[in-house]
Amino acid sequence: MSIVGRWRLVIAVLALLGSAPAAWAQAYSGSTLEKIREYGAIYVGHREASIPFSYLVGDEVVGYSKELCDRIVDAIKDELDDPTVKVVWVPVTSSSRLLMLMTGAIDLECGSTTNTKIRQQQVAFGVTTFVSGVKALTRRDTGIERIAGLDGKVVVTTAGTITERLVKTALAARNVSARPKNARTHTESFAMVVSRQADAFVLDDALLAGLLADSPDRDKLKLLDENFGFEPYGIALRKGDPEFKKLVDTTLIGMMKSGEIEKLYNKWFMSPIPPKNTSLRIPMSDMLKQLLSNPSDSGI
Secondary structure (H helix, E strand, O other): OOHHHHHHHHHHHHHHOOOOOHHHHOOOOOOHHHHHHHHOEEEEEEOOEEOOOEEEEOOEEEOHHHHHHHHHHHHHHHHHOOOOOEEEEEEOOOOOHHHHHHOOOOOEEEOOOEOOOOHHHOEEEOOOOEEEEEEEEEEHHHOOOOHHHHOOOEEEEEOOOOHHHHHHHHHHHOOOOOEEEEEOOHHHHHHHHHOOOOOEEEEEHHHHHHHHHOOOOHHHEEEOOOOOEEEEEOOEEEOOOHHHHHHHHHHHHHHHHHOHHHHHHHHHHOOOEOOOOEOOOOOOOHHHHHHHHOOOOOOO
Protein backbone atom coordinates (compact mmCIF):
# COMPACT_ATOMS: atom_id res chain seq x y z
CA MET A 1 0.00 0.00 0.00
CA SER A 2 1.32 3.48 -0.88
CA ILE A 3 1.93 6.16 1.74
CA VAL A 4 -1.07 8.05 0.37
CA GLY A 5 -3.10 4.88 0.73
CA ARG A 6 -1.98 4.47 4.32
CA TRP A 7 -2.96 8.04 5.14
CA ARG A 8 -6.41 7.38 3.64
CA LEU A 9 -6.66 4.28 5.81
CA VAL A 10 -5.78 6.24 8.95
CA ILE A 11 -8.29 8.95 8.14
CA ALA A 12 -10.97 6.33 7.42
CA VAL A 13 -10.33 4.58 10.75
CA LEU A 14 -10.51 7.83 12.65
CA ALA A 15 -13.70 8.80 10.89
CA LEU A 16 -15.30 5.45 11.68
CA LEU A 17 -14.50 5.93 15.34
CA GLY A 18 -15.89 9.45 15.22
CA SER A 19 -12.64 10.88 16.50
CA ALA A 20 -10.82 12.64 13.70
CA PRO A 21 -10.23 16.24 14.84
CA ALA A 22 -9.74 18.73 12.04
CA ALA A 23 -6.70 20.19 13.83
CA TRP A 24 -4.70 17.05 12.95
CA ALA A 25 -4.20 18.44 9.44
CA GLN A 26 -1.39 20.49 11.02
CA ALA A 27 1.22 19.75 13.67
CA TYR A 28 -0.39 18.67 16.92
CA SER A 29 0.95 20.40 20.04
CA GLY A 30 -1.55 19.59 22.78
CA SER A 31 -1.35 17.16 25.70
CA THR A 32 -1.30 13.56 24.49
CA LEU A 33 -3.06 12.30 27.60
CA GLU A 34 -5.82 14.89 27.19
CA LYS A 35 -6.18 13.95 23.52
CA ILE A 36 -6.53 10.28 24.46
CA ARG A 37 -9.01 11.16 27.21
CA GLU A 38 -11.11 13.33 24.88
CA TYR A 39 -11.33 10.86 22.00
CA GLY A 40 -11.31 7.68 24.07
CA ALA A 41 -8.57 6.10 21.97
CA ILE A 42 -4.82 5.87 21.58
CA TYR A 43 -3.37 5.47 18.10
CA VAL A 44 -0.24 3.32 18.02
CA GLY A 45 1.97 3.20 14.94
CA HIS A 46 3.45 -0.16 14.01
CA ARG A 47 5.59 -1.60 11.24
CA GLU A 48 4.38 -4.45 9.05
CA ALA A 49 7.66 -6.30 8.51
CA SER A 50 10.23 -5.15 11.09
CA ILE A 51 10.87 -8.60 12.56
CA PRO A 52 11.19 -9.06 15.55
CA PHE A 53 10.30 -5.54 16.68
CA SER A 54 6.92 -4.89 15.12
CA TYR A 55 5.33 -6.96 12.36
CA LEU A 56 2.20 -8.71 11.21
CA VAL A 57 1.39 -12.38 11.64
CA GLY A 58 -1.86 -12.64 9.74
CA ASP A 59 -3.84 -9.63 10.95
CA GLU A 60 -2.17 -9.52 14.39
CA VAL A 61 0.58 -7.05 15.32
CA VAL A 62 3.35 -8.80 17.27
CA GLY A 63 6.94 -8.14 18.33
CA TYR A 64 9.32 -6.85 20.98
CA SER A 65 8.48 -3.16 20.48
CA LYS A 66 4.79 -3.99 20.25
CA GLU A 67 4.88 -5.63 23.69
CA LEU A 68 6.76 -2.66 25.14
CA CYS A 69 3.98 -0.43 23.86
CA ASP A 70 1.35 -2.77 25.32
CA ARG A 71 2.82 -2.00 28.77
CA ILE A 72 2.83 1.74 28.02
CA VAL A 73 -0.82 1.54 26.93
CA ASP A 74 -1.67 -0.21 30.22
CA ALA A 75 0.08 2.62 32.10
CA ILE A 76 -1.91 5.21 30.12
CA LYS A 77 -5.19 3.50 31.01
CA ASP A 78 -4.16 3.47 34.68
CA GLU A 79 -3.14 7.13 34.55
CA LEU A 80 -6.47 8.11 33.01
CA ASP A 81 -8.36 5.65 35.25
CA ASP A 82 -10.15 4.44 32.11
CA PRO A 83 -9.79 0.79 31.09
CA THR A 84 -12.16 1.34 28.15
CA VAL A 85 -9.65 3.40 26.13
CA LYS A 86 -9.54 1.94 22.60
CA VAL A 87 -6.19 0.91 21.11
CA VAL A 88 -6.01 1.50 17.36
CA TRP A 89 -3.00 -0.06 15.63
CA VAL A 90 -1.98 2.03 12.62
CA PRO A 91 0.51 0.85 9.97
CA VAL A 92 3.43 3.22 9.32
CA THR A 93 6.48 3.16 7.06
CA SER A 94 10.05 4.43 7.46
CA SER A 95 9.02 7.53 5.52
CA SER A 96 5.65 8.26 7.17
CA ARG A 97 6.19 7.42 10.87
CA LEU A 98 7.59 10.73 12.17
CA LEU A 99 5.13 12.89 10.21
CA MET A 100 2.22 10.83 11.55
CA LEU A 101 3.48 11.40 15.10
CA MET A 102 3.95 15.12 14.62
CA THR A 103 0.47 15.64 13.17
CA GLY A 104 -1.28 13.55 15.82
CA ALA A 105 -2.32 10.71 13.52
CA ILE A 106 -0.53 8.39 15.96
CA ASP A 107 0.46 8.89 19.60
CA LEU A 108 3.28 6.34 19.88
CA GLU A 109 5.51 4.76 17.24
CA CYS A 110 6.39 1.19 18.16
CA GLY A 111 8.78 -0.19 15.61
CA SER A 112 12.50 -0.04 14.97
CA THR A 113 13.23 3.69 15.00
CA THR A 114 16.75 4.94 15.68
CA ASN A 115 17.08 7.82 18.14
CA THR A 116 19.19 10.49 16.43
CA LYS A 117 19.98 14.11 17.26
CA ILE A 118 18.43 15.17 13.96
CA ARG A 119 15.18 13.30 14.65
CA GLN A 120 15.06 14.79 18.14
CA GLN A 121 14.42 18.13 16.46
CA GLN A 122 11.08 16.70 15.28
CA VAL A 123 10.01 14.10 17.88
CA ALA A 124 10.95 12.80 21.32
CA PHE A 125 12.12 9.32 22.29
CA GLY A 126 11.70 7.15 25.34
CA VAL A 127 14.78 5.61 26.94
CA THR A 128 16.73 3.24 24.67
CA THR A 129 15.32 -0.29 24.53
CA PHE A 130 17.66 -1.84 21.93
CA VAL A 131 21.05 -1.21 20.33
CA SER A 132 21.64 -2.51 16.84
CA GLY A 133 24.76 -2.94 14.76
CA VAL A 134 24.45 -1.92 11.10
CA LYS A 135 25.62 -4.58 8.67
CA ALA A 136 25.53 -5.53 5.00
CA LEU A 137 23.61 -8.51 3.67
CA THR A 138 25.03 -10.07 0.49
CA ARG A 139 24.67 -13.22 -1.57
CA ARG A 140 27.29 -15.86 -0.83
CA ASP A 141 28.24 -16.05 -4.50
CA THR A 142 29.33 -12.38 -4.71
CA GLY A 143 32.68 -13.07 -3.05
CA ILE A 144 32.23 -9.95 -0.87
CA GLU A 145 33.78 -10.50 2.57
CA ARG A 146 34.36 -7.00 3.96
CA ILE A 147 32.99 -3.48 3.56
CA ALA A 148 35.95 -2.68 1.29
CA GLY A 149 34.61 -5.31 -1.10
CA LEU A 150 31.58 -3.12 -1.85
CA ASP A 151 33.72 -0.89 -4.11
CA GLY A 152 31.85 -0.48 -7.40
CA LYS A 153 28.92 -2.59 -6.17
CA VAL A 154 25.22 -1.72 -6.02
CA VAL A 155 24.24 -1.11 -2.38
CA VAL A 156 20.57 -0.69 -1.51
CA THR A 157 19.12 1.00 1.58
CA THR A 158 15.50 1.60 2.60
CA ALA A 159 14.07 5.09 2.12
CA GLY A 160 13.42 7.02 5.33
CA THR A 161 16.14 5.29 7.39
CA ILE A 162 19.43 6.80 8.57
CA THR A 163 21.37 3.89 7.09
CA GLU A 164 22.20 5.80 3.92
CA ARG A 165 24.18 8.38 5.92
CA LEU A 166 26.05 5.65 7.84
CA VAL A 167 26.89 3.86 4.59
CA LYS A 168 28.29 7.02 2.99
CA THR A 169 30.40 7.78 6.07
CA ALA A 170 31.77 4.24 6.40
CA LEU A 171 32.56 3.92 2.69
CA ALA A 172 34.23 7.34 2.52
CA ALA A 173 36.44 6.42 5.51
CA ARG A 174 37.65 3.38 3.55
CA ASN A 175 37.90 5.22 0.21
CA VAL A 176 35.26 2.90 -1.21
CA SER A 177 32.85 4.01 -3.92
CA ALA A 178 29.56 2.12 -4.25
CA ARG A 179 26.49 2.65 -6.42
CA PRO A 180 23.58 3.55 -4.11
CA LYS A 181 19.96 2.55 -4.61
CA ASN A 182 16.82 3.02 -2.49
CA ALA A 183 13.78 0.82 -2.01
CA ARG A 184 10.47 1.68 -0.35
CA THR A 185 10.49 -1.06 2.28
CA HIS A 186 12.93 -3.47 3.93
CA THR A 187 11.21 -6.34 2.15
CA GLU A 188 11.79 -4.70 -1.25
CA SER A 189 15.44 -3.96 -0.40
CA PHE A 190 15.97 -7.59 0.65
CA ALA A 191 14.33 -8.84 -2.56
CA MET A 192 16.69 -6.71 -4.67
CA VAL A 193 19.68 -8.64 -3.30
CA VAL A 194 17.99 -11.99 -3.83
CA SER A 195 17.02 -11.06 -7.42
CA ARG A 196 20.54 -9.68 -8.17
CA GLN A 197 19.32 -6.11 -8.69
CA ALA A 198 21.68 -5.15 -5.84
CA ASP A 199 24.87 -6.66 -4.45
CA ALA A 200 24.26 -5.70 -0.82
CA PHE A 201 21.52 -4.42 1.47
CA VAL A 202 22.63 -2.41 4.50
CA LEU A 203 20.37 -2.33 7.55
CA ASP A 204 20.35 -2.95 11.30
CA ASP A 205 21.59 -6.46 12.04
CA ALA A 206 18.55 -7.53 14.06
CA LEU A 207 16.19 -6.57 11.22
CA LEU A 208 18.38 -8.39 8.71
CA ALA A 209 18.37 -11.45 10.96
CA GLY A 210 14.57 -11.31 11.03
CA LEU A 211 14.34 -11.06 7.24
CA LEU A 212 16.80 -13.94 6.86
CA ALA A 213 14.89 -16.15 9.28
CA ASP A 214 11.71 -15.64 7.26
CA SER A 215 13.30 -16.18 3.82
CA PRO A 216 13.47 -19.41 1.78
CA ASP A 217 16.73 -18.04 0.28
CA ARG A 218 18.54 -17.63 3.62
CA ASP A 219 21.13 -20.34 2.81
CA LYS A 220 22.23 -18.32 -0.24
CA LEU A 221 22.81 -15.16 1.80
CA LYS A 222 25.16 -13.95 4.53
CA LEU A 223 25.93 -10.96 6.75
CA LEU A 224 29.33 -9.29 6.66
CA ASP A 225 31.11 -9.30 10.02
CA GLU A 226 32.00 -5.59 9.99
CA ASN A 227 29.62 -2.96 11.34
CA PHE A 228 28.89 0.33 9.62
CA GLY A 229 27.92 1.75 13.02
CA PHE A 230 25.56 1.30 15.96
CA GLU A 231 22.01 2.59 16.42
CA PRO A 232 19.98 3.03 19.65
CA TYR A 233 16.26 2.28 19.24
CA GLY A 234 13.56 4.09 21.15
CA ILE A 235 9.77 4.36 21.31
CA ALA A 236 8.98 7.63 19.53
CA LEU A 237 6.44 10.18 20.78
CA ARG A 238 5.63 13.83 20.19
CA LYS A 239 7.97 16.59 21.34
CA GLY A 240 7.00 19.15 23.94
CA ASP A 241 4.88 16.86 26.13
CA PRO A 242 6.96 16.23 29.28
CA GLU A 243 4.03 14.63 31.16
CA PHE A 244 3.57 11.96 28.51
CA LYS A 245 7.30 11.38 28.10
CA LYS A 246 7.64 10.91 31.87
CA LEU A 247 4.90 8.27 31.78
CA VAL A 248 6.62 6.44 28.89
CA ASP A 249 10.05 6.57 30.53
CA THR A 250 8.76 5.59 33.97
CA THR A 251 7.02 2.55 32.46
CA LEU A 252 10.09 1.42 30.53
CA ILE A 253 12.53 2.03 33.40
CA GLY A 254 10.23 0.07 35.70
CA MET A 255 10.39 -2.85 33.24
CA MET A 256 14.18 -2.58 33.17
CA LYS A 257 14.47 -2.65 36.96
CA SER A 258 12.02 -5.56 37.35
CA GLY A 259 13.75 -7.68 34.69
CA GLU A 260 10.65 -7.71 32.48
CA ILE A 261 12.50 -6.23 29.50
CA GLU A 262 15.16 -8.93 29.74
CA LYS A 263 12.41 -11.57 29.65
CA LEU A 264 10.86 -9.92 26.59
CA TYR A 265 14.29 -9.74 24.96
CA ASN A 266 14.83 -13.46 25.46
CA LYS A 267 11.36 -14.16 24.09
CA TRP A 268 11.92 -12.26 20.85
CA PHE A 269 15.67 -12.58 20.22
CA MET A 270 16.67 -15.92 21.77
CA SER A 271 13.56 -18.11 21.41
CA PRO A 272 11.46 -19.36 18.46
CA ILE A 273 9.18 -16.62 17.15
CA PRO A 274 6.26 -16.59 14.71
CA PRO A 275 5.43 -17.13 11.96
CA LYS A 276 7.98 -19.93 11.34
CA ASN A 277 9.10 -20.56 14.93
CA THR A 278 12.70 -19.70 14.05
CA SER A 279 15.07 -18.28 16.67
CA LEU A 280 17.18 -15.24 15.73
CA ARG A 281 19.76 -16.18 18.39
CA ILE A 282 20.97 -12.64 19.03
CA PRO A 283 22.39 -12.46 22.60
CA MET A 284 21.95 -9.17 24.44
CA SER A 285 24.93 -6.92 23.75
CA ASP A 286 27.08 -5.44 26.52
CA MET A 287 26.05 -1.99 25.29
CA LEU A 288 22.37 -2.76 25.80
CA LYS A 289 23.03 -4.35 29.20
CA GLN A 290 24.68 -1.09 30.30
CA LEU A 291 21.75 0.96 29.03
CA LEU A 292 19.25 -1.21 30.88
CA SER A 293 21.25 -0.61 34.07
CA ASN A 294 21.64 3.11 33.35
CA PRO A 295 18.72 4.17 31.14
CA SER A 296 19.31 6.98 28.67
CA ASP A 297 17.42 8.70 25.86
CA SER A 298 20.57 10.06 24.22
CA GLY A 299 20.65 9.83 20.44
CA ILE A 300 23.46 9.51 17.94
